[in-house]
Amino acid sequence: MAEVVKFGRPKGFFETFERRPGSIKKNMSYCPGCGHGVLHKLIAEAMADFGIQDKTTFISPVGCSVFAYYYFDCFGLQVPHGRSAAAATGLTRANPDSIVIGYQGDGDLAAIGFNAFMQAANRGENYCVFFVNNAIYGMTGGQMAPTSLLGQKTATSPYGRNALTEGYPLKISEMVSQLESPVYVERVALTTPANIMKARKAVRKAIQINMEKKGFAFVEVLSGCPVNLKMKPADMDKFIDENMTKYFPLGVYKDVTAEREPVVRPVPTFEKADVEKALYRELPGGDQEHESCDSEIFNRELRIKIGGFGGQGVLSLGLIMAAMGKYRNLNVSWLPSYGPEMRGGTANCAVIVNKGPIGSPIVDSNCDLLVVLNRPSLDKYLPELGENGVLMYDSSTIKEVPAVKPGQKAIALNTGDIAEEFGNLKCANAVMLGAIGAMLTKHYLTPADAAKFQETAEAAIAECFAGKDKIVKMNIEACKLGFDKMQAAL
Ligand SMILES: Cc1ncc(C[n+]2csc(CCOP(=O)(O)OP(=O)(O)O)c2C)c(N)n1
Ligand code: SF4
Ligand SMILES: [Mg+2]
Incomplete structure (x- = not known):
């Protein structure tokens, strides 16, 4: 059966973006041609279609998508730069039934948060991650990201990225897929309708894996930042298709969904008596009275x-x-x-x-x-x-x-x-x-x-x-x- 694509605002978004300061309450803050808005829409649509908004936490990163919680009608957590994986780990461990969506840029995930992210992937934490690879630090004005291409001129590599001085761009999907724990790893792009449809499928699959509690699911999304790459939006898509995909080929890098059983971890207890036992130390002599001052x-x-x-x-x-x-x-x-x-x-x-x-x-x-x-x-x-x-x-x-x-x-x-x-x-x-x-x-x-x-x-x-x-x-x-x-x- 042909896919039914819905136009208009998905129900996974708020009707109006009341948290946005100022008078603009209907639009997102992203620049024309930016990939963030498109990916947001795919996620919002999937959340609404799966009926999971009331048990989903969307973790907003620091980067251009810092205010994602203005838009998504679900629980929201805004974390410091690079700390998404740590927060996601806490959320999913403390409340294994919840759906946890991590969303990180290339600066956030592949630079400052790289270790935390890789460790969470390696532990097979029960959440899904959408990784927006736009090959640049968008929010801060176009500094080189770990995924900037060789030769790419950025604010901090004005002569073009050089492998001898800045190293090679990090291929995150390839790296994550080498780990034992992750269930599903795919790289998609948002350039053409056909690519967006593939991205849509990948988004849904990752969320579904999280709904089934099968472990760590990861989707890398090649996305445009025309502003910082100083291109028109249409040229941006061409650049991604012709240049970025050469170094970052699209496709499924790992998919063991069918073989994996749900990941079940012991759930920490939040019983009052247990929490008190952990918090309050016994006074010598066994005085367990919890009197305070x-x-x-x-x-x-x-x-x-x-x-x-x-x-x-x-x-x-x-x-x-x-x-x-x-x-x-x-x-x-x-x-x-x-x-x-x-x-x-x-x-x-x-x-x-x-x-x-x-x-x-x-x-x-x-x-x-x-x-x-x-x-x-x-x-x-x-x-x-x-x-x-x-x-x-x-x-x-x-x-x-x-x-x-x-x-x-x-x-x-x-x-x-x-x-x-x-x-x-x-x-x-x-x-x-x-x-x-x-x-x-x-x-x-x-x-x-x-x-x-x-x-x-x-x-x-x-x-x-x-x-x-x-x-x-x-x-x-x-x-x-x-x-x-x-x-x-x-
Ligand atoms: C601890 C810390 N270090 C540095 C920054 C500055 N900072 C804000 S966003 C950002 C990079 C954003 O790039 P990316 O994650 O690729 O997101 P994009 O804006 O491209 O979507 C940096 C370095 C910060 N906010 N906090
Ligand atoms: S600066 Fe780049 S990443 Fe940020 S909103 Fe604009 S186009 Fe998107
Ligand atoms: Mg970026």
């Missing part, structure tokens, strides 16, 4: 920055504080600094504690608690202290009283000297931890939360120095000492 300071992000010399235990102090938050069932993040800073300069880490979710783990402004163990860190990070922030510093190394702004507090303790007297300078960070505990107890914690401080600190120290019993014991003692000294000073 009542103190107001945890009702929003408590932003902490710790700075000092590499070797002063800056990172472990942050880690212990983050672990303490975790033991009290708060959300925490810990972001250490690495690299040259660790070798002699200033080291720092950021800790955020919150009852609610944490946005970004970076603390470079509006810091609530700044802890500095050396002078360079004071100079560097004091400007980051927020309006009513608290600065705690080691007065054995920082002699002059820091000039904090009105509303801010500066609290000193000679933690280095105390640790040295205690018998180990390395414990200065634990002394500081105790000092922080005393300061919080005095100004910010409810009596119930304050009563838990020591016990929680001990659990966190034991976790951070697990297996080193002597060090655990020493740090717990130093923490108590810091607490008492600070309490007496406040």
Whole structure:
């Protein structure tokens, strides 16, 4: 029976593209002659015909098709550049019944996301991928893509791509078809009605494989970008047919659909009790109560920055504080600094504690608690202290009283000297931890939360120095000492 081709807007698209900003709600954003719109239409039509919109997630990439979710009437996920395969893996593993469509350009899939994509293909993840090979970075203005042809002039290969300097164009379909897991691999083009019909069939086949859960299906689509290749749309199609297909021959590279059984993987459990078990650690002594903190300071992000010399235990102090938050069932993040800073300069880490979710783990402004163990860190990070922030510093190394702004507090303790007297300078960070505990107890914690401080600190120290019993014991003692000294000073 002859194929029935439907003209007009497929039902897989929204009636109007309300998410598009501005007054244009009926048209897509693609340039005339661009392949994205044609491929979108084939996918939208297939989704509607298969009746799968309510269980399909379309993953929009970064590239010219970044706003694909404006158009497709199904679930949409917009991922960072190259991260489609990672998101698709999570989606299909967590919800194996859903239909997952990956859609990536040649920059997105064959450059920044190449490894993630190949690994997902190699694992035979249960999703289908439409790979738009237009031999260029379209969105960013025509830089060379891994699939740009030899001799092709681009913004970053102005003399033409040279195999000696830029290597050969990557033949993705050929590479993927060499892997064991993928079920179906085909390269199509969008140049002539006959080619579009073949592309339509390939699109449907890939989606059908996903519906049958038979594993990884891949369709490479040779597509035009007349704007960046500086051609008229008709010449663009000619270029694809005459030049691109020579290097990227069309056809089916692999099809083992008939032989493959559905891929069934264990589904992760999202039962409340299991999730809680994974999230909440037992306190030593088997206290499984999931009580959290009542103190107001945890009702929003408590932003902490710790700075000092590499070797002063800056990172472990942050880690212990983050672990303490975790033991009290708060959300925490810990972001250490690495690299040259660790070798002699200033080291720092950021800790955020919150009852609610944490946005970004970076603390470079509006810091609530700044802890500095050396002078360079004071100079560097004091400007980051927020309006009513608290600065705690080691007065054995920082002699002059820091000039904090009105509303801010500066609290000193000679933690280095105390640790040295205690018998180990390395414990200065634990002394500081105790000092922080005393300061919080005095100004910010409810009596119930304050009563838990020591016990929680001990659990966190034991976790951070697990297996080193002597060090655990020493740090717990130093923490108590810091607490008492600070309490007496406040
Ligand atoms: C992490 C990251 N790196 C770089 C970019 C810049 N960037 C945006 S789109 C793009 C390339 C798009 O090319 P392609 O994937 O081929 O899509 P096309 O626009 O050609 O459809 C790049 C490099 C980015 N957005 N994010
Ligand atoms: S720049 Fe190229 S890929 Fe992007 S919309 Fe225009 S024609 Fe399409
Ligand atoms: Mg491209």
